[in-house]
Amino acid sequence: MARKPATPRVLVLNGPNLNMLGVRDPAVYGTATLAEIEALCAARAATLGLALDFRQTNSEGTLIDWVQAARGSAAGIVINPAGLSHSSVSLLDALLLTELPVIEVHLSNIHRREPFRHHSYVSQVATGVIAGLGPRGYGLALEAMAGLLAAREKATEKGTVR
Numbered sequence: 001m002a003r004k005p006a007t008p009r010v011l012v013l014n015g016p017n018l019n020m021l022g023v024r025d026p027a028v029y030g031t032a033t034l035a036e037i038e039a040l041c042a043a044r045a046a047t048l049g050l051a052l053d054f055r056q057t058n059s060e061g062t063l064i065d066w067v068q069a070a071r072g073s074a075a076g077i078v079i080n081p082a083g084l085s086h087s088s089v090s091l092l093d094a095l096l097l098t099e100l101p102v103i104e105v106h107l108s109n110i111h112r113r114e115p116f117r118h119h120s121y122v123s124q125v126a127t128g129v130i131a132g133l134g135p136r137g138y139g140l141a142l143e144a145m146a147g148l149l150a151a152r153e154k155a156t157e158k159g160t161v162r
């Protein structure tokens with residue numbers, strides 16, 4: 001009898017200053033608050049059959065601790081690393097260590113902004129990057145993650161992935 005796969009737990013991590021959404025530069029980041037983005041993610045995760053763990057921190061160390069803890073406890077990571085995208089080799093190293101699928105999200109299109117935002121260390125480990133679509137990008141990232149996890153599950157059943 002085919003076993004029913006457990007509900008995959010997906011971490012949605014948000015880096016520094018994203019707690020200020022709603023008041024932070026609305027011309028760039030829009031008017032949605034992080035709580036509203038979390039609600040959007042919760043609704044999307046429910047329809048996709050994912051268990052959502054949504055978090056934000058202003059601390060690079062805390063973000064790295066969460067990423068490390070995801071190894072063995074989460075199925076995948078959706079991350080908006082915020083300013084740490086452009087500066088943190090340590091966050092990249094932690095994400096590499098987890099060996100989990102990663103999707104990177106930015107509310108704004110970082111490639112249309114200042115040159116220092118054009119490079120993201122995190123992109124090096126991300127399966128995909130969504131930038132410039134506002135809060136909708138989070139929903140699209142969850143949808144893509146559900147697809148990646150389903151494909152992985154199928155490959156595991158066939159014995160092509162262990």
Ligand code: DQA
Nearest residue numbers: 080081082083106107108117
């Ligand atoms: C951001 C883009 C980053 O360059 C910036 O530092 C942020 C937010 C975005 O979601 O568009 O804090 O990640």
